[in-house]
Amino acid sequence: MTTTFDRGLALLGAILDAELGSAGYPGNAQLAARIGLDQATVSRMLKDLAALGLIERAERVPGWRVGPGYFALAAAAGDSRLLVRARPLLRGLVARWHEPAWLSVRSEGTALTVEAQLSHWSSYVAAAPGARTPIWCTGPGRALLLDHTEQQLAELLEGVEFIGGGPRAARGIPALAAYNSADRLAGVVVADREFEHDVVDFSAPVRDPSGAIVAALSLAVPRFRLADRTAGIAASVAEAAGALEVGAL
Template sequence: MTTTFDRGLALLDAILEAELGSAGYPGNAQLADSIGLDQATVSRMLKDLAALGLVERAGRAPGWRIGPGYFALAAAAGDRDLLTGARPLLRGLVARWHEPAWLSVRSGGMALTVEAQLSHWSSYVAATPGARTPIWCTGPGRALLLDHTEQQLAELLDGVEFTGGGPRAARDVAALAAYNSTDRAAGVVVADREFEHDVVDFSAPVRDGSGAVVAALSLAVPRFRLAGRSAGIAESVAGAARALEVRAGGREGRRAGRPGP
């Protein structure tokens, strides 16, 4: 195992194998022995994987199990048309604007990154495959919720504390609904300092054949590099999202992001 990515995959495989077998939920020592790494390294990796929702503590059991982010990522990866259609469009956005671009789907109350193309500043957390970010204070999250009414937002986000995020993040359901009402007409979300203090997310909903929002396509720009590019970036992100709808088509079963009646 030569890279962190390789070690992370090996760790996920070891947890899944133990969970499906008779050994039960594996602990840190068992996992370290299984993949041939020291316990300190495994502990750090588990902490990172847990932060992404890929693994979680097994309830009251003293071990680990596969988390909801793993299954959401697997479900999204199963839609090959969506992912393969997104890759050239994301590469095109990065080539044009020199900023990171990524594709997200809903995972419960979070936005899950399922595909990304990085730029020369590649540390933006949302543009990391497997990253789970708040759905209420990010560009992709708001794009995934763009069709929700205020009542539907209130039901979905019941119990959510609107804390964290950037200085311009919505602090209640009414503010979130107002943001989305403004962006809905344009068909693209411009989340200015809602997640990070000096970053603007441009995100557009990707719809299936019935018109339901099934994904969000995004590009992030540091504010100091925006310099009059906002309109052009918003237009190209919205155009890429529309092109992805044409390339990927719809799939009847992927309706998790559609507001209920």
């Protein structure tokens, strides 16, 4: 295992193998022994996997089990055509704009990244596969909710306090509905400083053959590099999402 990614996959695989087998939910020491790493390293990796929702603490008994993020990724990967067709479109966006681009799906009230093409500053945005972001204050999240009425948003986000996000994040259902109403006409969400300070998310919904939104395709740009590119980026993201829709038909 030569990379952190390899070690993370090995750790996730060890947890899944134990859960499916007779060993039950493994603890830190068991996992360290299984994959041949020291407990301090394993402990740090477990915290990172848990933060992404890929694993979680088991109920009633000590140990780890796979979490909701794992199942969401598996469900998204089940539609292999969507991911396979998304990859060249994402690569095309990165090649054209030199900014990170990614594909997200809804998962338990969050936007979950399931595929990404990264750039030199990708670590500053939630573009890595497995990353989760709030569904109400991000470009991908709002694109996933673009067809929701104000009433549907109120039902879906009941109990959400609208705390956090960037300086221009919606602070309630009416504001979120107004944002989406404006972006719905253009078919692409431009989320300016709604999640990260001084970052603009461009996101467009991806639809299945029935017209339902099943994913969101996004590209993020620091505001200082945006200049006069807003219209061009928005159009290219919408075009890529449209091509992905056509591929699903």
